[in-house]
Amino acid sequence: MTTSTPKRPPARSSSRTWRLSLSDPRVAGLFWQILVVGIAVAIVAFLWSNAIHNLSVRRISTGFAFLGREAGMPIADSWIDYTPKDTxxxxxxxxxxxxxxxxxxxxxxxxxxxxxxxxxxxxxxxxxxxxxxxxxxxxxxxPLLLQLLFWYVLMQGLPAARQAWKPVEGVYLSNRGLILPSVPLHEANWWTILALVAGLIVFTLVRRRLIAQQMLDGRARPAWPYALGLVVALPALVSLLSGANWSIMLPELRGFNFVGGLTLAxxxxxxxxxxxxxxxxxxxxxxxxxxxxxxxxxxxxxxxxxxxxxxxxxxxxxxxxxxxxxxxxxxxxxxxxxxxxxxxxxxxxxxxxxxxxxxxxxxxxxxxxxxxxxxxxxxxxxxxxxxxxxxxxxxxxxx
CATH class of the missing domain: 1.10.3720.10 (MetI-like)
Structure with missing residues (x-):
């Protein structure tokens, strides 16, 4: 007596094959995305070539080589060194x-x-x-523009430097702007500021750690010793070792304008x-x-x-x-x-x-x-x- 072994059905493929048909939502979605991107690139290319052609017809040079030329442009209010002879x-x-x-x-x-x-x-x-x-x-x-013009006209209507308002010692308000006391910042001052920022970051991490420990055992741990050491003692030590000078420079009226201090135009x-x-x-x-x-x-x-x-x-x-x-x-x-x-x-x-x-x-x-x-x-x-x-x-x- 013989027994026949049943045939196993063919194994199904684990990955579905894509049909290149617009009836498939995935194929349709991919097609429309490619089409929209292609149209956008074509429009940008057309506008760019048209602009380059018009500029060449009018003999106008293109490119960013002009950035290396002398500007000859005065800039009155600047926080970094600048002269009209710069680029x-x-x-x-x-x-x-x-x-x-x-x-x-x-x-x-x-x-x-x-x-x-x-x-x-x-x-x-x-x-x-x-x-x-x-x-x-x-x-x-x-409107914002109306408010901006209002404040600017108001600033222009303030008294001149010789009759400037003096709300507190060392602070002047005139048509030249707001003049405040300032602290000249040199290299040693910046190192001290950097130490202060680093101390604040470390103290924040330490404080988060202390709070996490308190949430575990319910015992409060004081954070003020860390604040005293990282935020106060560390910058003070860096300032002392680097010889930072923190003297305040008060503005002084000389002639028709102020000398020293920080001027906000x-x-x-x-x-x-x-x-x-x-x-x-x-x-x-x-x-x-x-x-x-x-x-x-x-x-x-x-x-x-x-x-x-x-x-x-x-x-x-x-x-x-x-x-x-x-x-x-x-x-x-x-x-x-x-x-x-x-x-x-x-x-x-x-x-x-x-x-x-x-x-x-x-x-x-x-x-x-x-x-x-x-x-x-x-x-x-x-x-x-x-x-x-x-x-x-x-x-x-x-x-």
Whole structure:
């Protein structure tokens, strides 16, 4: 008697084969993506070749070789050494630094003022809450350019240097700008500042470690000895060994102008005030809505435990509100950076003003505009990357 062995069915292929048919959603999606990218590349290539042809017909040179030529362009307000005999590249670097001066300082001040105004809008004090509401509604509803021109005209209407206002000792306000006391920074001073920054970073890491240990065993560990050693003793030791000089230089009136101190030109000061006040009004609303997004039961439970209102706001409400505040806050930071290009309206020489002057002198229109776009794109992407990293860091992690 014989038995037949059943045949095994053919093994199925582990990987599915693609059919080159537009009825397949994956093939169709890939096809349309390639088509759209191809059309975009073709449009850019056509525009570029057309621009190169028109420039060659008009005998206008192209390229960035002009950056090595002498600029012959005066720049009054500069934090780095510059003379008109320097190159256009050096002038562009000065313009970038001037743009960063406005953007970085403006972001910090707008964040502080906007946060305070947003918290004030929720205050139980009727007068404080109404004043904060008026601040937000007035500044948010007026065009930024109008506010910028208002502050600039106001600065020009201030008294001359000899009759300058002196609100406190060493601080002067006149049509020459805001003059403040300053500390000359040399190499030894920078080493001390670097030691302070390093000490703050290390102290932050140590404090996080102490908090983590407290969460494990419930025993509080003091952080002040580490703060004293890393933030106070370490910079003081570096300052002493390097011989840093921290003497304050007070401005002094000589003739028709001030000598010494730190001078904020009226163009820069007006631009900074306009950007900070305008952006802080939007940030205030973001902070207010973020705080109100936190369930009221959180603060009620904390108050029932006898915690102070300031402690509840700082350690319970704001950390949770940050998850709502950060995304729209990023947009306001980007808006402030891009709005700094309005500096050309008051004569402040930022990257846009320097590029416009370069364009008029050299005729390199495409290159100058491309440099402006590249600078603002780089700054904006840097802000976006940092804020996205911070937003991901504070986001809730599901388990």
């Amino acid at each position: 256009y590249l050096r002038a562009f670097i000065v313009g970038i630094v001037n743009t960063l001066r406005v953007a970085v300082i403006g972001i910090v001040l707008a964040t502080v003022i906007g946060t305070l105004v947003g918290i004030a809008r929720l205050s139980s004090n009727w007068l404080l809450a109404r004043l904060a509401a008026v601040y937000v509604e007035v500044l948010r509803d007026l 009226p163009e820069y000061f007006a631009l900074l005030i306009a950007l900070v006040t305008y952006t802080s009004a939007f940030i205030a609303e973001i902070v207010r809505s973020g705080i109100q997004a936190v369930p009221r039961g959180q603060s009620d439970a904390a108050k029932a435990l006898g915690l102070k209102r300031s402690f509840v706001l700082q350690h319970i409400v704001l950390p949770q509100a940050l998850r709502v505040i950060i995304p729209p806050m990023t947009s306001q930071y980007l808006n402030l950076t891009k709005n700094s290009s309005l500096a050309v309206a008051v004569g402040y020489q930022d990257i846009v003003s320097v590029a416009n002057t370069t364009l008029n002198q050299t005729g390199q229109a495409i290159e100058s505009i491309a440099l402006i776009m590249m600078v603002f794109l780089t700054i904006s992407l840097g802000i976006s990357l940092f804020m996205n990293w911070y937003n991901a860091r504070i986001a809730l992690v599901e388990r």
